[in-house]
Amino acid sequence: MSHSTTNSTDILELDSLLTDEELEVRERVRDFTDQRIRPNIARWYNNGEFPPELALELGELGVLGMHLHGYGCPGRSAVEYGLAALELEAGDSGIRTFVSVQGSLAMTAIRKWGSEEQRQQYLPRMAAGELIGSFALTEPSAGSDPSSMTTAATRDGAGEGSGWVLNGAKRWIGLASIADVLVVWAVTEDGIRGFLVPADTPGVTITPIEPKLSLRASIQCDIKLDGVRLGSEAQLPGAVGLRAALSCLNEARYGIVWGSMGAARDSYLAALDYALNRTQFGKLLASHQVTQEKLVNMLTEIQKGTLLALHLGRLKDSGRLKPEQISLGKLNNVREAIEVARQARTILGANGITLEHSPMRHAANLESVRTYEGTDEVHTLAIGQHITGISAFR
Template sequence: MAQRLDPLDLYDVRSLLTDEERMVQDTVGRFVDEKVLPMIGDAFDQARFPAELVPEIAALGLLGATLPEEYGCAGMNAVSYGLICQELERGDSGLRSFASVQSSLCMYPIFAYGSEEQKREYLPRMAAGEVIGCFGLTEPHGGSDPANMKTVARKDGGDWVINGAKMWITNGNLAHIAIVWAQTDDGIQGFVVPTDTKGFAAQVVHKKMSLRASVTSGLFFDEVRVPDSARLPNVKGLKGPLGCLNQARYGITWGPIGAAQACLKEVLDYSEQRILFGRPLAANQAVQIRLADMARRITTAQLLSLQLGRLKDAGRLQPTQVSLAKWNNVRMALDIARDCRDILGGAGITTEHSAIRHALNLESVITYEGTETVHQLVVGRELTGINAF
């Protein structure tokens, strides 16, 4: 009799990983199983970011994981980083968001665009979780149009003075530094702004129904003065922040796979135990068809992200490819989370089960780092050569 396939990995994608990649996945997976899953439902209920997990996340080498060892980082490849995101989001999107922002949106721009002094000053401490960052690009009125930026930085002698506001900023009230993008007389530039600088304020966004186990903030800049040494010297224009977003979006193509796997596993267990009309729910044809469709979509997403990671490691990744995978994989996970919530029936509306929590979180994931529509239009532009934005 043929061996039964892994219901969460029907195409044995794991066999395509290297030993090191499997070790990374297993290590993060154990951390999620042992430390995250027992408490994350309560953290979501309480709208509390589990900051007590940060030291262990750092100790496992998950912050800035792909950056070089000379800066205190793990020097992993892109596929390993993707697997980190997948396992963390199997726990909760808020935890993966924390790691994504720290790694891709804060440490990456310092590494890619910063001075050697900035790299030495910040990256080792950020990898250790001693310095937390946030990324200030999105503005209250801006959304999908970052070029319409109102935050400005003006030169004043040897300093820069920043005025403006940013919105929907993950880690804002946790952060020790903010990577802030502002209009200057010489185009958009980035600045590393310590959050204890005079004139800087962060305000927590309350009443969230999504990413409740994550800190979301507004940032406000009132004559915030920083020296020129705070400016990221090696990039100008929108390509700076968009390059960071491309790094983060890559990880986001992997993360929702974990959320979808968590929902499918939960509903598989439930449907085998739930007896209706004298038989398990899993024996119902309509339920089996829905479960099969979930497995099909998860398998497609796994193969998309793995090939994306291989392209990234080969230096051949294109932004359109990231957009396609972000669009497909987040939509996949959101649809699966909603369907799993439905199969769970009334029990599915409580955070005793994970489906409703993942569904609510994914409503944010499908919006941030480029909305679904934005990524559809990026792919459309690639196909036609016409910019329809």
């Protein structure tokens, strides 16, 4: 079912804060979601599949590497990217995850830290959806603490042109089984560095993680690296230290601040529509006080979260967005989106557990969104460190 934004979803008139160009981007992505995602997402989710043909369609839509400039990338603003993320996640978190892994992680790593040759080789085709990238940071024993990674890259030969040998394992790596190139982070004698690894390189074994109860229309994988030999040109020359990888994570976290509000809005609208058409105890569900309270609480958090996302977007576009601000946005908006989806399901009653309705699917997906790109606990400690000046991580 297609949902349009009306007074029932924008009491604060947040649309008045958007430019005509921003509204046009939002409507274009919303139309795509209505036409391509909504009619199919229940089947994709139930089957545990991501349709690979969507990559080219998302490239044509202009949302891959949307915030990046040059090299065939769309070069749109942070707010425009955020609005696109919101509309895509209103369809499903798994679809927004594809856009995030491709653009905010893999493409951003190449754009920020790659050589000119690497940018020319990969970015135009990745922006078009012709090449798919992945971002391999997390390991089986190094999730929230990526600094403890054990994947290692050692020199292969001597001299300036010497290559590398990679050994190790990565886990929960988005898109890896359909990717053409993997951005792999590994420990070297000079610290953590990034490498571009073609997915078909000998020694690379990629295994999708199944079965999953969340993000079923998305792909996450285990990667084993066993004596993977790379030339010197595989290294991302600008990626020095863990800070380089974390800079990409901040781009993904920013998109989540917006995207989670899309899942929340879709859940709310599904519940509102149901309440306005379902009769119980002789009157519409929407006329019961408890139902109205739930709807009001949901909409209040969606409006607040969307306003927060927009504020962070304006800060980002002006070059003033800080990591602790992204942490606050991600922590709050995902936490509230889960509660909205859960409350929406209660209005749907028993019917809410079927794939005919979106809230329970969104709630399940958001459990993954809550975990990846920093758990609640990690973002809480990041904000706590900012407030107190004391790190409580170790």
